[in-house]
Amino acid sequence: MGCGLTSGLTSGKQLTLEQESLNIQIADNEAKVRDDYIKNILPVTSPIQIPSNARILVQNKDFCSQIKYQWTCDGYNYTCHWHTRTPNAPSDQGDSWVIERCLPGIGAGPDVRPAKRELLVGENQWVSKAKWDEAIRARKQGIITEAQREILNNVYWKFKNNYDFYNGFEGEGKVILSIKNNNDLTIQIWDGYFEDIFSNPIFNNDGWQGFTRDYQEGIGAFSGDDDNIIINLQEYIDDLKQYIGKSQSYDETDDCLEFLIAFFEQARDNHDCIELRIF
Numbered sequence: 357m358g359c360g361l362t363s364g365l366t367s368g369k370q371l372t373l374e375q376e377s378l379n380i381q382i383a384d385n386e387a388k389v390r391d392d393y394i395k396n397i398l399p400v401t402s403p404i405q406i407p408s409n410a411r412i413l414v415q416n417k418d419f420c421s422q423i424k425y426q427w428t429c430d431g432y433n434y435t436c437h438w439h440t441r442t443p444n445a446p447s448d449q450g451d452s453w454v455i456e457r458c459l460p461g462i463g464a465g466p467d468v469r470p471a472k473r474e475l476l477v478g479e480n481q482w483v484s485k486a487k488w489d490e491a492i493r494a495r496k497q498g499i500i501t502e503a504q505r506e507i508l509n510n511v512y513w514k515f516k517n518n519y520d521f522y523n524g525f526e527g528e529g530k531v532i533l534s535i536k537n538n539n540d541l542t543i544q545i546w547d548g549y550f551e552d553i554f555s556n557p558i559f560n561n562d563g564w565q566g567f568t569r570d571y572q573e574g575i576g577a578f579s580g581d582d583d584n585i586i587i588n589l590q591e592y593i594d595d596l597k598q599y600i601g602k603s604q605s606y607d608e609t610d611d612c613l614e615f616l617i618a619f620f621e622q623a624r625d626n627h628d629c630i631e632l633r634i635f
Contacts, residue, residue: 394423401517402436404455404476410436432457457482477507515541515619521612522546532633533616535623536585543619547634549612552605558598566595577632584632589624593617 394414399406402425410427422439437454455476462468473485491504500508515535522530522544529547554571557564570576577584586592596617604610623630 398423398438399425399436401519402438402453402455403479404434404436406436432459456485483507515543515622518543521549521608521615530635532635533619534631534633535626536629536631538628541622543615545612545616549606549609552609553596553599553602553613558602564595566592568595578634580634586630586632589620589630593620593624596620 461471
């Protein structure tokens with residue numbers, strides 16, 4: 357009995373050490389994946405190119421997580437903020453980028469000047485921080501103008517290399533949509549969201565159109581061809597909108613649907629077309 361008890365204790369101790377070693381290895385691997393994401397993957401989604409030597413600061417606050425990338429170029433100090441949704445943000449705003457730059461002021465000598473602070477609101481479009489702050493205050497007070505709303509809601513970086521609806525499904529089937537004349541504006545979506553939206557189609561006397569037709573009949577965007585260019589964007593927008601409010605299997609499907617509609621409307625408003633690829 358004594359030998360049996362000793363053997364049992366020894367075996368248990370060895371298992372504990374092995375488990376601790378495995379836990380350490382798992383934690384180390386998770387840290388490496390997280391570091392790679394922060395250094396190499398997330399910066400690609402920024403609306404402005406982040407240099408590889410940028411200083412990185414990770415902050416986990418009570419109300420959101422934030423990652424800052426900081427560098428200097430042509431006399432300006434740049435800060436790219438990526439943060440998760442903040443509590444008082446609009447309901448349709450998810451994780452987002454805020455890009456700031458500052459030209460430091462000069463307090464003495466012949467070239468005196470105040471500091472110049474600006475925020476990026478579109479491709480190569482900057483507004484003063486004063487105008488940005490004014491728009492923020494107006495939104496909070498419920499008196500925001502359309503011009504101010506456009507400053508805060510510029511969609512350029514919302515669609516730049518966006519993987520929000522594919523994160524967590526890596527290796528699974530996906531649908532990639534790109535603005536044809538600006539491949540920086542690309543979104544990747546797990547194909548399960550398309551199945552959730554279009555697997556129970558809406559029937560009417562006019563027949564299917566847009567994604568519903570393509571998905572159900574295996575034609576057009578879902579024909580399996582390598583290159584699929586969607587030109588008649590309004591048809592697809594109208595088709596997508598008929599699924600708003602429809603019961604879905606996944607909580608995120610409604611957000612994905614609204615995101616798709618906004619993406620197509622952005623292309624339509626810019627008189628562009630969309631390239632679709634399926635993997």
